Amino acid sequence: MTQILARLHQEHVQISKLLDLLDDLLAMFHAGQEPDYEILSELLQYMEDYSDQIHHPTEEVIRERLRLAGQNQPYLDVLTRQHEVLNEMTRNFRQAVEGVVNGEVQRRDQVEAYGREMIATLRAHLDLEEKEAFPLARQVLTEDDWAAIKAEVARTIDPRLSETDLQRIRAIVQHLTSQVRV
Numbered sequence: 317m318t319q320i321l322a323r324l325h326q327e328h329v330q331i332s333k334l335l336d337l338l339d340d341l342l343a344m345f346h347a348g349q350e351p352d353y354e355i356l357s358e359l360l361q362y363m364e365d366y367s368d369q370i371h372h373p374t375e376e377v378i379r380e381r382l383r384l385a386g387q388n389q390p391y392l393d394v395l396t397r398q399h400e401v402l403n404e405m406t407r408n409f410r411q412a413v414e415g416v417v418n419g420e421v422q423r424r425d426q427v428e429a430y431g432r433e434m435i436a437t438l439r440a441h442l443d444l445e446e447k448e449a450f451p452l453a454r455q456v457l458t459e460d461d462w463a464a465i466k467a468e469v470a471r472t473i474d475p476r477l478s479e480t481d482l483q484r485i486r487a488i489v490q491h492l493t494s495q496v497r498v
């Protein structure tokens with residue numbers, strides 16, 4: 317019953333691609349070019365919402381089950397703390413980008429610093445989950461644990477994005493990708 321882990325892994329693959337795109341956009345920004353800030357801010361808002369409402373809560377259900385199974389490795393607490401910190405970092409980056417949209421005087425290096433901080437922390441976070449937390453969950457959790465996790469996720473989290481949201485995200489990614497490929 318590791319369907320849930322497979323889904324989270326798929327989401328990590330998607331998030332990694334978005335981080336590569338954000339890297340490219342920051343490189344563009346660093347070189348003095350102007351990416352589409354409004355669309356970038358919309359992408360960051362989606363990333364923030366999806367993490368906050370779906371991805372992180374699902375991982376936290378697994379984390380709770382690991383705790384019940386007697387697993388208390390310190391890195392599990394690090395991951396939980398990073399969930400909170402990452403939301404804040406994504407928000408900081410988004411708000412800095414929105415500041416540019418609204419014509420507020422922003423130091424470019426500050427916008428870039430927020431972006432780089434968020435990207436680096438999120439990459440390290442994905443890595444820790446893929447290399448440590450997910451293998452641990454696969455190894456120690458039983459079929460019963462996965463059934464309980466599935467029930468809890470179904471009870472508390474709606475993992476689906478609407479078709480409209482999916483289409484919008486695809487359009488956003490396509491638009492931003494076309495900007496960095498110019």
Ligand SMILES: [Fe+2]
Binds near residue numbers: 372375395441445
């Ligand atoms: Fe996570």
Ligand SMILES: [Fe+2]
Binds near residue numbers: 442
């Ligand atoms: Fe994750």
